[in-house]
Amino acid sequence: MSSELTLVAPRGYCAGVDRAIETVEAVLEEHGPPVYVRGEIVHNQYVVKTLTEKGAVFVDSESEVPEGERIILSAHGVSPEVHRVCAERNLQVIDATCPLVSKVHAEVRRYASRGASVLLVGHADHDEVIGTRGEAPDKVILVEDLEQAYQVQVPDPDNVALTTQTTLSLDDTIEIVEVLRRRFPNITMPASSDICYATQNRQDAVKEVVADGADLVLVVGSRNSSNSMRMVEVARTSGADSYLLDDASELDPTWFEGKSKVALTAGASAPEILVQGVARALTEAGYLRTGEEIPSAEGVVFALPAPVRPPRS
Ligand code: SF4
Structure with a gap:
């Protein structure tokens, strides 16, 4: 087979x-x-x-x-x-x-202008978070994980707002947000999720392919790409093995031992040419290629x- x-x-x-x-x-x-x-x-x-x-x-x-x-x-x-x-x-x-990052900046400015403490869920060293924090350095408090969600202190618990980095894992963020909502019942939430459509759609697709039986998910992307890293985490949490690779030169034969259904995807900053390189290497190794040839039909375009x-x- x-x-x-x-x-x-x-x-x-x-x-x-x-x-x-x-x-x-x-x-x-x-x-x-x-x-x-x-x-x-x-x-x-x-x-x-x-x-x-x-x-x-x-x-x-x-x-x-x-x-x-x-x-x-x-x-x-x-x-x-x-x-x-x-x-x-x-x-x-x-x-x-990205206009979706600008939207988060605008939220931070709006909340801070009302004197609110802004809880920003994200990773301290990511460029996006550094820029967002800079909108109101005295007001933004970073929440990186569940533990910090339980411990974070604000001057006025009734004047708190929430924003998130656009490229997080939806599931991790939901848990953090639930804790913050319980601790600060009057917290102001963004009108729509700050996690962007591309992050959400790529993670949903990974969950789906694992639910359909993929036992190994390869994610093309660089190590400093937050959304690519989160896709690997989502695949693993969903029950598959998963690895991040920059291109076909990083394929490791040990990843494939005992695996029969391999899924291949890519983070939002990874070009299709690299995906095709990996796909070619695997088809040359005997894999039967199925799935979607068109990378995305999401229909979102920014001027x-x-x-x-x-x-x-
Ligand atoms: S992943 Fe893409 S669409 Fe989403 S916020 Fe970043 S640049 Fe914008």
């Missing part, structure tokens, strides 16, 4: 990542290199390497960019302090922050940032 390889959908690029990459490519095309990009435009090694080869220059800080130059801000969003420094250095800012938007005809 040959083993089966199921391509899972939706997988790979979300609308925010598509927009960010397209932004860098459009600016490179219009103005030529160098084009400065603050931080990894999206958390994927291959994407960063490919754009570097085309002339993008990735910098850790806006302070490294020569005065007056163009700078693209990554999809993860930045704090107002970064915008201040950019203005001080007279940089021409093209902001590729490019205003400075690179084509003029209306």
Whole structure:
């Protein structure tokens, strides 16, 4: 009996990542290199390497960019302090922050302006969280896990609001949020979940394929990609073995021992070309390929940032 390889959908690029990459490519095309990009435009090694080869220059800080130059801000969003420094250095800012991250920033500003303590569920070292916290550093309190949800203290328990990083595991977040709601019954919740559609859809698809019998789930993505890491966790919690890999070169034969149904998916910042590389390696090894050839039919598209938007005809 040959083993089966199921391509899972939706997988790979979300609308925010598509927009960010397209932004860098459009600016490179219009103005030529160098084009400065603050931080990894999206958390994927291959994407960063490919754009570097085309002339993008990735910098850790806006302070490294020569005065007056163009700078693209990554999809993860930045704090107002970064915008201040950019203005001080007279940089021409093209902001590729995902609109769904901007929505969370706006929530934090709104809650903080009412004097609320803002509980932000997320991971301290993630770029998105660093940017979101920066909207109201005196008001935002980070909650990283269940233990912190039980222990967090606020000045006024009746004036508390909640936001979350966009790329968390839905199941982990539900538990944390339940604890916070019990502890702060008057907590203000976002009108709709801050966890974005792409994160949710990719995790739901992983759960589904495991429920259908997949015993190994491979997730293409980089280690600093939060949503890719969460997909691995979701697969494991659902009952399958699961591994994250950047590309086919990282396939490990020991992963496949005793497995007959392998599922292949990708985080929101991983390009389809890398998924196809892994799929090809497995089909060459004898796996029978099934599932969805089209990575995503979610139908979500974000307009490019205003400075690179084509003029209306
Ligand atoms: S994962 Fe979600 S929040 Fe992040 S860039 Fe994609 S759509 Fe936006």
